[in-house]
Amino acid sequence: NCQLDYTKAENRGLFISLFKHAIYVSLKSCWNTAFEIVKLIYNLSPEADPLACLLWLDVLALKSSNFNFVISILSEIDHYKNLTVLPNFCYSVALANFYREVISNEDNAFSTELLTKTIINF
Numbered sequence: 001n002c003q004l005d006y007t008k009a010e011n012r013g014l015f016i017s018l019f020k021h022a023i024y025v026s027l028k029s030c031w032n033t034a035f036e037i038v039k040l041i042y043n044l045s046p047e048a049d050p051l052a053c054l055l056w057l058d059v060l061a062l063k064s065s066n067f068n069f070v071i072s073i074l075s076e077i078d079h080y081k082n083l084t085v086l087p088n089f090c091y092s093v094a095l096a097n098f099y100r101e102v103i104s105n106e107d108n109a110f111s112t113e114l115l116t117k118t119i120i121n122f
Contacts, residue, residue: 003043006050015041019051031063054081058092062099070096090118 004011018041026034038060042053054077061069070092074083083089098111 003045006045006048015044015051019053022056026060031060035060035064035066054083055086055088058089062092062095065099067096067100067103071100087118087122090121091115094118 004014006012006015018037022034022037022041025037035057038053038056041051042049042057057073058070061067061073070089074089074093078084094111094114097114098108101108101111
Protein backbone atom coordinates (compact mmCIF):
# COMPACT_ATOMS: atom_id res chain seq x y z
CA ASN A 1 0.00 0.00 0.00
CA CYS A 2 1.67 3.20 -1.20
CA GLN A 3 0.13 6.55 -0.44
CA LEU A 4 1.46 10.04 -1.03
CA ASP A 5 0.51 13.26 0.67
CA TYR A 6 -0.66 15.83 -1.88
CA THR A 7 -0.02 18.69 0.52
CA LYS A 8 3.73 18.15 0.21
CA ALA A 9 5.10 20.18 -2.67
CA GLU A 10 7.38 17.34 -3.77
CA ASN A 11 4.42 15.08 -4.50
CA ARG A 12 2.19 17.55 -6.35
CA GLY A 13 4.17 17.29 -9.57
CA LEU A 14 3.52 13.57 -9.79
CA PHE A 15 -0.21 13.98 -9.14
CA ILE A 16 -0.61 16.79 -11.65
CA SER A 17 1.48 15.16 -14.37
CA LEU A 18 -0.45 11.90 -14.04
CA PHE A 19 -3.74 13.80 -14.12
CA LYS A 20 -2.74 15.74 -17.25
CA HIS A 21 -1.59 12.51 -18.86
CA ALA A 22 -4.98 10.94 -18.07
CA ILE A 23 -6.71 13.91 -19.70
CA TYR A 24 -4.48 13.60 -22.74
CA VAL A 25 -5.04 9.88 -23.27
CA SER A 26 -8.78 10.27 -22.72
CA LEU A 27 -8.85 12.92 -25.46
CA LYS A 28 -7.26 10.30 -27.70
CA SER A 29 -10.06 7.86 -26.72
CA CYS A 30 -7.71 5.54 -24.84
CA TRP A 31 -10.32 4.86 -22.17
CA ASN A 32 -8.64 1.87 -20.52
CA THR A 33 -5.37 3.73 -20.11
CA ALA A 34 -7.08 6.83 -18.73
CA PHE A 35 -9.12 4.66 -16.38
CA GLU A 36 -6.03 2.92 -15.01
CA ILE A 37 -4.16 6.21 -14.56
CA VAL A 38 -7.07 7.79 -12.69
CA LYS A 39 -7.34 4.68 -10.49
CA LEU A 40 -3.64 5.04 -9.73
CA ILE A 41 -4.03 8.72 -8.81
CA TYR A 42 -7.00 7.92 -6.60
CA ASN A 43 -5.14 5.09 -4.86
CA LEU A 44 -2.18 7.36 -4.14
CA SER A 45 -4.39 9.42 -1.82
CA PRO A 46 -7.85 7.83 -1.44
CA GLU A 47 -8.93 9.65 1.72
CA ALA A 48 -8.13 13.15 0.48
CA ASP A 49 -8.68 12.60 -3.27
CA PRO A 50 -7.10 16.00 -3.98
CA LEU A 51 -7.85 16.01 -7.70
CA ALA A 52 -11.41 14.62 -7.32
CA CYS A 53 -10.59 11.54 -9.37
CA LEU A 54 -13.54 9.71 -7.87
CA LEU A 55 -15.84 11.94 -9.90
CA TRP A 56 -14.16 10.81 -13.09
CA LEU A 57 -13.75 7.11 -12.31
CA ASP A 58 -17.34 6.11 -13.07
CA VAL A 59 -17.33 7.72 -16.52
CA LEU A 60 -14.00 6.18 -17.48
CA ALA A 61 -15.07 2.79 -16.16
CA LEU A 62 -18.18 2.88 -18.35
CA LYS A 63 -16.22 4.05 -21.37
CA SER A 64 -13.70 1.24 -20.91
CA SER A 65 -16.49 -1.34 -20.37
CA ASN A 66 -15.57 -2.03 -16.73
CA PHE A 67 -19.18 -2.27 -15.63
CA ASN A 68 -18.47 -4.42 -12.59
CA PHE A 69 -16.05 -1.79 -11.28
CA VAL A 70 -18.78 0.87 -11.20
CA ILE A 71 -21.08 -1.43 -9.27
CA SER A 72 -18.40 -2.64 -6.88
CA ILE A 73 -16.92 0.78 -6.10
CA LEU A 74 -20.31 2.06 -5.04
CA SER A 75 -20.76 -0.79 -2.58
CA GLU A 76 -17.18 -0.55 -1.27
CA ILE A 77 -16.76 3.20 -0.87
CA ASP A 78 -20.30 4.48 -0.34
CA HIS A 79 -20.29 3.97 3.44
CA TYR A 80 -17.63 6.66 3.98
CA LYS A 81 -17.73 8.76 0.78
CA ASN A 82 -21.55 8.87 0.45
CA LEU A 83 -21.55 8.45 -3.31
CA THR A 84 -25.30 7.95 -3.56
CA VAL A 85 -25.86 11.69 -3.23
CA LEU A 86 -23.95 12.25 -6.48
CA PRO A 87 -26.21 12.01 -9.55
CA ASN A 88 -23.39 10.84 -11.82
CA PHE A 89 -22.74 7.75 -9.69
CA CYS A 90 -26.40 6.82 -9.45
CA TYR A 91 -26.86 7.13 -13.21
CA SER A 92 -23.60 5.27 -13.86
CA VAL A 93 -24.62 2.37 -11.63
CA ALA A 94 -27.96 2.11 -13.42
CA LEU A 95 -26.20 2.20 -16.79
CA ALA A 96 -23.58 -0.34 -15.71
CA ASN A 97 -26.31 -2.71 -14.54
CA PHE A 98 -28.14 -2.23 -17.83
CA TYR A 99 -25.03 -3.06 -19.89
CA ARG A 100 -24.31 -6.06 -17.68
CA GLU A 101 -27.87 -7.32 -18.18
CA VAL A 102 -27.64 -6.82 -21.95
CA ILE A 103 -24.36 -8.71 -22.16
CA SER A 104 -25.72 -11.65 -20.17
CA ASN A 105 -29.10 -11.58 -22.01
CA GLU A 106 -31.05 -10.99 -18.81
CA ASP A 107 -34.22 -9.03 -18.28
CA ASN A 108 -33.41 -5.36 -17.63
CA ALA A 109 -36.00 -4.89 -14.88
CA PHE A 110 -33.39 -4.22 -12.17
CA SER A 111 -31.54 -1.53 -14.14
CA THR A 112 -34.86 0.06 -15.12
CA GLU A 113 -35.85 0.19 -11.47
CA LEU A 114 -32.49 1.77 -10.54
CA LEU A 115 -32.85 4.36 -13.28
CA THR A 116 -36.39 5.17 -12.18
CA LYS A 117 -35.26 5.68 -8.58
CA THR A 118 -32.40 7.88 -9.74
CA ILE A 119 -34.67 10.05 -11.86
CA ILE A 120 -37.10 10.45 -8.97
CA ASN A 121 -34.30 11.33 -6.53
CA PHE A 122 -32.68 13.91 -8.75
